[in-house]
Amino acid sequence: MTIKDTAEEWQVTASRTPFVGNKTSVRTDDVVMPDGTVAHRDYQVHPGSVAVLALDDAGRVLVIRQYRHPVRQKLWEIPAGLLDVPGENPLHAAQRELYEEAHVKAEDWRVLTDVYTTPGGCDEAVRVFLARDLSEAEGERFEVSEEEADMELARIPLEELVRGVLGGELHNNCLVVGALSLYAALKGDGVDALRPAEAPWPARPFEV
Known part of the structure; x- marks a missing residue:
């Protein structure tokens, strides 16, 4: 048996957006269930994100510590950010976030x-x-504000x-997934077996 997620879309008989925010919104869909009943499904509509697990030559990961108001904690994370432009190349977005949050390329x-x-x-x-293959980025550091102005950096x-x-002790989902995935890759086929940076991403199609 092949374990693989597959695309599927159940019938939606009605859809509305009761809340629209700056970057995300909330949508309510009326979805037809397999038994024919209709269920209301509320969910956040999100543009998508990228995250960067930056590994230096000493085997250290670049992490940032940032206040996250919804959970009332300062979390250790890896650099990450939104895909602000529809169809944006995720690699370019990741390179931008690494520069803006850590001044690293x-x-x-x-x-x-x-x-x-x-x-x-x-x-x-x-x-x-x-x-x-990390190095310090050229030029001036990106000017940060709000929560990012209080960020700490560590390796x-x-x-x-x-x-x-x-x-x-660590809870940020991108850090958790990234660290465990890299650890598994190093114990398995190695990082050279990972997909190339421009690999297709059906969840967020992009222009190469």
Whole structure:
């Protein structure tokens, strides 16, 4: 048996958008169930995101610590951001986020994994990249504001992040997925077996 997610779309008899925010909105669909009944499904409509697990030559991962108001915690995360432009190339967005949040550039890029963050209540899709061969970016640092103005930067060994994830001490989904995926890749076929940076992404089609 092949374990693989497949595309499918159940009939929607009505759809409305009771809330529209700056970047996301909330939609209510009336969905026909297999038994013929109609169920109301509320979910957040999201443009999609990219995240970057940046690994240096010493085996350390570049992480940031940022306040997240909905959960009232400062979380250790990896650089990430929204796909602000429809059809935007996710690699270009990831390179931008790594520069803006860490003032770092990378020469080697791979797709680490693709995930839906909370598919029961949000259509957000995230592509997590692995970035290697890091160096300081040229020019002035990107000017940050709001929560990002309070960010901390660190480089932490991958094994320490994995221990923190399994110990229940690290909770950001992109960091968790990225760290465990890289750890599995290193223990398996190696990072050279990962998909290329421009690999297709059906959840968020883009222009190469």
